[in-house]
Amino acid sequence: MPEVLVRARGLTKRFGGFTAVDGIDFELYQGEAFGFLGPNGAGKSSTMRMISCVSPPSGGELTIFGLDPRRSGADIRARLGVVPQDDTLDIELTVRENLLVYGRYFGLPRPLIRERAGQLLDFVQLTDRADDMVEPLSGGMKRRLTIARSLINDPEILILDEPTTGLDPQARHVVWDRLFRLKQRGVTLILTTHYMDEAEQLCDRIVVMDHARIAAMGTPRELLARFTTPEVLELRFQPDIQDEAAKKVQGLFATERTELLADRILMYVPDGDAALAGVLDGGLEPVATLVRRSTLEDVFLRLTGRSLVE
Amino acid sequence: MTASQPHVTRGAAIAGTPYVLRALLVWLTVYRRIWRSSAFSSILGPLFYLGALGFGLGSLVDRHQGGLGGVPYLAYVAPAILAVQAMQSALQEATFPVYGGIKWNPRYLAARATPLRPADIYRGHLLFITLRLAMNSAVFLAIAAAFGSVRSPWAVAALPAAVLTGLAFAAPVAAWAVTVERDTAFNYMFRFGMTPLMLFSGTFFPLSQLPAWIRPVAYATPLWHGVALCRALTLGTIDPGSLAVHLAYLVALACAGLAAGTRTYTRRLYV
Numbered sequence: 001m002p003e004v005l006v007r008a009r010g011l012t013k014r015f016g017g018f019t020a021v022d023g024i025d026f027e028l029y030q031g032e033a034f035g036f037l038g039p040n041g042a043g044k045s046s047t048m049r050m051i052s053c054v055s056p057p058s059g060g061e062l063t064i065f066g067l068d069p070r071r072s073g074a075d076i077r078a079r080l081g082v083v084p085q086d087d088t089l090d091i092e093l094t095v096r097e098n099l100l101v102y103g104r105y106f107g108l109p110r111p112l113i114r115e116r117a118g119q120l121l122d123f124v125q126l127t128d129r130a131d132d133m134v135e136p137l138s139g140g141m142k143r144r145l146t147i148a149r150s151l152i153n154d155p156e157i158l159i160l161d162e163p164t165t166g167l168d169p170q171a172r173h174v175v176w177d178r179l180f181r182l183k184q185r186g187v188t189l190i191l192t193t194h195y196m197d198e199a200e201q202l203c204d205r206i207v208v209m210d211h212a213r214i215a216a217m218g219t220p221r222e223l224l225a226r227f228t229t230p231e232v233l234e235l236r237f238q239p240d241i242q243d244e245a246a247k248k249v250q251g252l253f254a255t256e257r258t259e260l261l262a263d264r265i266l267m268y269v270p271d272g273d274a275a276l277a278g279v280l281d282g283g284l285e286p287v288a289t290l291v292r293r294s295t296l297e298d299v300f301l302r303l304t305g306r307s308l309v310e
Numbered sequence: 311m312t313a314s315q316p317h318v319t320r321g322a323a324i325a326g327t328p329y330v331l332r333a334l335l336v337w338l339t340v341y342r343r344i345w346r347s348s349a350f351s352s353i354l355g356p357l358f359y360l361g362a363l364g365f366g367l368g369s370l371v372d373r374h375q376g377g378l379g380g381v382p383y384l385a386y387v388a389p390a391i392l393a394v395q396a397m398q399s400a401l402q403e404a405t406f407p408v409y410g411g412i413k414w415n416p417r418y419l420a421a422r423a424t425p426l427r428p429a430d431i432y433r434g435h436l437l438f439i440t441l442r443l444a445m446n447s448a449v450f451l452a453i454a455a456a457f458g459s460v461r462s463p464w465a466v467a468a469l470p471a472a473v474l475t476g477l478a479f480a481a482p483v484a485a486w487a488v489t490v491e492r493d494t495a496f497n498y499m500f501r502f503g504m505t506p507l508m509l510f511s512g513t514f515f516p517l518s519q520l521p522a523w524i525r526p527v528a529y530a531t532p533l534w535h536g537v538a539l540c541r542a543l544t545l546g547t548i549d550p551g552s553l554a555v556h557l558a559y560l561v562a563l564a565c566a567g568l569a570a571g572t573r574t575y576t577r578r579l580y581v
Contacts, residue, residue, distance in 0.1 A: 015581075054422050054580055074329075074425040088420035092340045101336045105424035107326045153424075 002029040005157055005188060006051055010060030013046045020046040022212035023060060028157070033189040035203030037196065037296060039306070042209040044192035045085055048161045051190065052082050065156070078106060081155030085162045087146045089134045095145055096121065096130040099152055106153040113152065120148040124178060140171025147178060158182065160191040164198060176201060196296035206296070208303055215303040220296060227302045228294040229257075231272035235265045235279065236288040245284055252282045259301055268298070329426050333434020336417060341438075349449075356450045359391045360384065360457050363514070379516065381461065381545060388459035389468060389540035390513040392450050396476035397533055399446055401504055403439045404484035405496040411435070412488070418579060428575035432484065436571075439480045440473060447472035454544070462546025471543055475536030478560040481567025485574045507533045535559045 006028035013021040021043040028034050036044040049055035050062060053073040062069060064076045090098055096117055103113030121127045124144035129137065137145065143163065150158060163179065164172040179202055183189060193199050199206050200220050208215045208223070216223060237245040246260050249267065253275065259266040269275040272291030279286065300306075341348070364384035371383040378386040411418035411431075421431050447469050454460055487496070510520065511533035517525050528534050539556040542548050 049581075052423060056580060074427055077423065078425040080423075082423040084419070084423065086416075088416040088423075090336065090340075090417055090420065091415050092343075093336070097339055101339055102420065102424065104327070104335050105332050105421055105426055107332060107425070109326070 002031055004028070005030050005065060006190070007063045008047075008060065009062075011047070011050065011057055011062050012059035013043070013050060013055065014058040019212050021050070024207075024209075024212075024214045026207055026214065026217065028188065028190060030156075030188055031186050032204045033183050033191070033202050035199045035206045036190070036192040036209055037194070037199045037206050037300065038192075038209035039194055043212040044209055045161050047209075048159055048190070048192055052080060052159055053077050078153065079156045081150035081153065081158040083143075083146050083150045083158070083160040083163055085165070087142045089142055089145060089149070091133070091135045094131050094133055095126055095137070098134060098145060099149055102149045103152040108153065116152055116154075117148075120151055123151075123181075124148040125174070138171070140167050140174060143167060143171070143175055144178065147175070151182075155187075157188045157190060160189065162192055162194070164193070164195065172198075196300070199296055208296075208300060210300075210304045210306075216299070223296065223299045224294050228298045229268040229270055230294060231269055231275075232292050232294050232298060233267040233269055233272045233275045233279070234288075234290040234292070235267065235284075235286040236263065237265070237284075237286050239263075245286070248282065248284055249279065252278060252284075257302075266298070266301075268294070268302075329430035330433045330437060333421060333426050333430045334437045335434075336421070337435065337438035341442075349445075352446045352449050353453070355395060356391070356453045359395070360388060360454060360459070363387050363391065364457060364459065367514075382459075384457060385459045385461055385545065386541070387514060388454040388457070389544040390511075390537045392447060392454065392468060392472050392544075393475045393533060393536035393540045394508050394511075394513055395450060396443055396447055396472040396536065397479050397504065397507065400439060400443060400476035400480035401483055401500065403442060404480040405487045405499070406493065408435065408484050408487040409490055409493050409496070412578070413493075418488075418575075422579045428579040429572040431579070432488075432571045432575040433568075436477070436481060436484060436568075439484075440477060443473045443476040443480075444469065447476075460544050462544060464542075464546050464548060465544040468540045468543040471536070471539045474557070474560045474564065475532070475539070478532045478536070478563040478567070481564045481571060483567070485567050485571035488571070488578045489574050507531055512537050532560060532563055 004027050008024055008026050010023045010025065011021060012019065012023050024047065036047060038044050046055065050057050050069070051064060053064070053069040053076050056070060065079060067076050069076055090101065093101060099117040099120065100113055103117065104110075121130050124147055126141060126145055126148065129141065134142065134145065147163070160179070164175050167175065176198070179189065183202065189202070191202065203220065205217070205219055206223060207217045216227065218226065235245070235249065242265070246258070246265050249265055250258055253267060253269070256275070257268040259268075267275055276289055276291060364387060368383035368387065371378060377383060418431055422428065426434075450472075451460070451465065451469055455465070483499075490496070510528055511531055512528065513533070517528050517534070520528065535556040538552065539560070542553060
């Protein structure tokens with residue numbers, strides 16, 4: 001059984017009268033990639049900040065490496081790597097200086113920091129920009145530099161708060177690739193995201209968060225099996241007849257779950273092609289159809305009645 | 311790299327450098343890049359002040375009044391400008407860079423994710439301000455001495471006195487600046503706080519020129535104590551009693567600022 005690195009019991013964060021995290025329970029095991037999936041405002045970032053020991057919990061229990069963040073914050077932070085939601089790179093320093101200064105925060109000896117900085121810049125493909133200022137770097141490069149910086153202390157847990165939000169698809173794939181390599185090397189990852197493909201690609205286990213609570217937890221495969229069907233049939237109708245068509249669809253497939261979205265109808269079925277044949281046989285005339293596998297997006301819709309990215 | 315690295319450096323190295331010095335490093339690293347222009351302006355400032363007030367205004371005062379307090383006007387005003395300049399650079403360094411550490415260039419937010427605690431981040435920044443104060447004050451004293459306005463070997467002690475004056479401003483002002491939500495607050499402080507202090511703290515003329523009812527207000531301000539302290543030292547007119555009062559006042563203000571800053575930084579950075 002792998003070691004438990006983070007344990008939360010009834011973990012709560014309140015800001016005045018607002019409850020950002022409402023009594024959540026989870027465990028993080030060594031070597032796993034653990035994802036918090038949920039829309040903006042679900043409480044993911046508040047949870048990350050509590051684990052990062054920069055936000056004291058308002059209630060419940062939290063231990064990291066078996067230590068209490070209220071008493072051992074500095075010792076815990078010395079063993080964490082943090083990639084915050086907004087980059088906190090120092091724009092008055094060069095790329096390399098950002099790593100050197102940050103490494104000194106951890107009290108690491110200069111020769112070791114220099115050596116690691118060189119390796120890490122290689123790892124995030126920024127060696128040729130090492131002596132440039134940070135400011136003109138692209139968003140993707142800044143994100144990679146933040147990831148390199150978070151690794152300078154060889155952390156036992158890497159915490160990533162929305163690592164690819166705001167990046168274009170190409171930059172996102174580069175970041176995913178680097179994170180995947182870290183995972184292959186056995187680095188324990190906690191990340192938050194509102195992209196289901198990010199969660200599916202990177203995470204061994206996922207927590208679905210909504211309204212400050214945990215709605216479900218499990219491996220991607222478990223969540224798909226538990227909360228959705230193997231396939232989804234998407235139907236689009238002319239907007240003016242969508243409601244009417246939805247009623248007919250529900251009449252034809254009384255036992256299947258359907259979701260009525262603003263622009264389309266989703267049918268959760270074991271066999272999408274068979275269902276589509278049934279719809280057409282029933283005399284319905286959709287303007288567009290799509291048969292696809294279920295995703296975590298469907299899990300989220302099932303659990304919360306809403307889409308992840310709105 | 312990450313996985314293959316031996317883990318002996320974890321924890322083992324953490325005990326090394328004191329946290330305050332770790333927090334200081336970022337400021338020094340940036341300063342190393344700009345020190346030439348910064349040094350240049352720290353020489354020009356005193357030259358302007360001493361030239362305009364000492365020679366321009368001073369020659370008038372000396373001709374019509376025979377100096378001030380028994381010494382040439384330049385000797386009277388130079389230690390005051392030393393204290394004023396310490397206040398000014400302390401206020402500059404303890405406002406916008408502190409605010410910027412959260413808003414513009416989130417240096418504070420980067421450091422809080424590391425073993426450094428908010429109190430370390432605060433004190434490391436104050437330590438940098440202290441070094442800047444010491445450099446500026448040393449340059450000023452050297453120039454003032456070259457102008458012949460230093461009249462006692464006690465003037466050597468005016469260097470720490472000026473630094474203390476600056477810290478008595480920087481510590482509480484940084485403690486406040488970290489809580490500020492909009493940087494316009496600083497402009498109000500400069501306009502309605504710093505400017506009157508600079509003009510009415512016995513800097514350019516003795517407080518005896520002011521109406522009697524307003525003098526106690528001036529005596530209560532930190533700059534007046536800083537000016538009186540620096541002036542007593544460069545002129546060698548030392549009275550142990552008032553020296554103790556000035557020192558106690560400035561040390562108390564700096565310590566109160568330090569205590570407040572530990573609290574405000576913690577509240578601001580640990581949300």
